[in-house]
Amino acid sequence: MTPAPRLPEAADEGPSAEVLRARRGGRLSTLDRLLLHSPPVAEGWNALLGALRGGTTLPADLRELVVLRVAVLNDAAFEWAAHEPIGRRAGLVDLQLRVLRLPDARAEPVWTPVQAAVLAFTDASTRAVAVPDEVFAAVRAHLDDRQVVELVALVAGYAMVSRFLVALEVPPPDGEVAG
Incomplete structure (x- = not known):
């Protein structure tokens, strides 16, 4: 049995969830569902990590x-x-x-x-x-x-x-x- 995180996962519905889902190719991770407890944090996180993963010139x-x-x-x-x-x-x-x-x-x-x-x-x-x-x-x-x-x-x-x-x-x- 996989251990559970310290917080329950938030609902994966709503505009913030859709923003995360769009970057993730349609699927949300446990990390995403935890972030969704705070939609503004989830969206800011998504923008920053999206830029770091896909918008840099680093090899x-x-x-x-x-x-x-x-x-x-x-x-x-x-x-x-x-x-x-x-x-x-x-x-x-x-x-x-x-x-x-x-x-x-x-x-x-x-x-x-x-x-x-x-x-x-x-x-x-x-x-x-x-x-x-x-x-x-x-x-x-x-x-x-x-x-x-x-x-x-x-x-x-x-x-x-x-x-x-x-x-x-x-x-x-x-x-x-x-x-």
Whole structure:
């Protein structure tokens, strides 16, 4: 039996539910149904996460590397389960996915230079919030201004997602969560 989250799921009807459903390809997740307790929060969340997932210029492998690493660092099983298949499609391989679960994943020689820089940034921002100058400079060597903003927002956005999921004890889905 799958454990239930700390709150009951809200009704999945109404305009806010339809906005979420449109981005998700017609299906709502447990996460969506919890967010629907506050329609303005659900709609704002949907807009932000939709932009982070589909409106950035960051390559898909970097985007999913960030999401999966934040999931590991914040112990967000839902986030990992929802994004692992997406990460695979984005080009992350079994070895990289295993290494992402290690405490010092960036020390392993399985990353491209830009992946290693993004991973170091994700670790610093998630663990300590403040990002050391040398970590920022390494990212800056690979990403343009827009991509740096997108990276910072992606790390922060998925930290928000993981904290929501963990605080409400949302159980992992049975695979990828669309959209």
